[in-house]
Amino acid sequence: MAKLLARAGVASRREVERMIAEGRVALDGVVLDTPATILQSLNGVTVDGEPVAAPAAARLFLYHKPPGLLVTERDPGGRKTIYDQLPDDLPRLVPVGRLDLNTEGLLLMTTDGELKRQLELPATGVERAYRARAYGPITQEQLEELIHGVEIEGIRYGSINANLERRTGANVWIEMILTEGKNREVRRVLEYLGLKVSRLIRTRYGPFLLGDLAVGEIGEVKQHDVVSFRKDPTRKGGGEAPKLVEKPRPQQRGMQQIPSAPKAPIPKPQPARRITKTSANRADKAAFAEPTRQAQPGRDPVVLTKATKVKRFYDAKPKAGTGAGTEPVAPRAIAPGQRPKVFSPELGRNVRAKPGRTATPTEAAERKPAKATPRTAGKARAAPSKPARVKIHKSRTRK
Known part of the structure; x- marks a missing residue:
């Protein structure tokens, strides 16, 4: 009986034996007190007053166990188990074998106790x-x-x-x-x-691979792969990829589920517009033109700018005391014993006048540079004279 109830998914064999000892299992209204009751079917068997349905076909799931979870139904210490992470819409599942707390990877889970035992026995050779x-x-x-x-x-x-x-x-x-x-x-x-x-x-x-199953995901093995495995448990590989079971996301408090908006219809493709020479030139001008932007009232601030005026030399303001309507400024007085300043054309600046006598008109004329005489047309320029040779030794001469 314990084996049949475990295959029906009521509980594990140990749990069924405990339930029978507690008097929760009955056959045709008579409470059973021993699990060593041989039955051919579950007809007339009740658990807590509820009839037990016939066992369904065995189902097998592949679970990618993350590290840090216990492979047990409940933990007295309050640590997290794999059942805390599985979706709620799954049937009752029992693990095939166990993985340590820090061990990760493939964990098989099934609804059938006989399939679980077949997978675990070393004599099977899986x-x-x-x-x-x-x-x-x-x-x-x-x-x-x-x-x-x-x-x-x-x-x-x-x-x-x-x-x-x-x-x-x-x-x-x-x-x-x-x-x-x-x-x-x-x-x-x-x-x-x-x-x-x-x-x-x-x-x-066995033949079931972890593959690309992400951490924390669970997938169901195809029924024909389960049947093939039970016929030949030692076969390697093969079979289709498991069908993933999506875990529903919990809805946050205070938030209502908003229905998704209908998809917009896909616009039909428009025929290509014919490009002419005129339209191409117009597009080129528009592409190279400077972008213009109109000011938006209420958003862009109004900035008043003054037009810049090009400053010219005759627009310069006169210095204080030299402008129109002012009296002429008297020349700067020269202190006694100080020489006045005169412009020197040789130096190109003002210098103090030299003390002494003034130059006579004849001396001033001599100091003036001589004017260049114009060349006469048709007259050749005189050739430069040769330097004289000076005899300094019998065998050497020097220019």
Whole structure:
């Protein structure tokens, strides 16, 4: 009876046995007190006064477990479990095997207790594949020794196919394939080899792969793949990708769900406009023209600017005391004994006059530069005279 009730999805076999001991299960109105009751079907069986429906076809789900969640229905310590993260519209699911708190990756969940047992039994030979990141030195030869099994602290572990994938600094990635599901088997074996595991991911369980399933997502396996697996549990790979089960997003308080607006109709494509030479020239002028923007009243402030006037030399303001309507300024007085300033054409500036006598008209005329005489047309310019030679030695001459 416990097996049939577990297959019907009432509870696990242990929970069903506890329910029978509490007197919650009855057959044809008679309360049962032992789970060792052999039945062919669930006709007439009730749980808490409710009839139990016939078991439906077994369903199998793939769940990408994130690290930090417990694989249990409830935790006395109040820690989070996988059932806190699963969607509410799923049927009652039981996990196939368990993953540690810090282990992540593929976790199988099913509605059928018999399928769960078939997947878990080591005698079935269903392979589990893991990828482990560990710290420490290791060689491929050491890993190949695990193919014969190993005994650690009195516990015998079966054959393990381990391969060294790659090294990243002081860390190594190791792939391990085993057919047993003993508690913390992968971690204990790697610690036995002197490695410290920092990350552990389950990538495959039998023919079911983790694939591209995102962290926290759950997908259902196709029914024909479940049937094929039950016929041949040791087959590898194959099958279609699981159908994802979307988790509804919780609605925030105080916010109403607004219906989505209808989609706008897609406009029909317009025929291409014919481009002529005139329209092309007009478009070029518009493209190279400076953009104009009209001021918007109420938004753009009104700024009054004064037109700039080009300053010319005759527009300069006269200095104080020299303008029109003012008296002429008297020349600056010269102190006694001080020489007046005169303009020197040679220096191009004013200089103090030299003391002494003034130049006579004859001397002033001599100081003036001589005027150049114009050339006479047709008359050749005289050739420059040759310098005289001075005899300074019998064998040398110098110009």
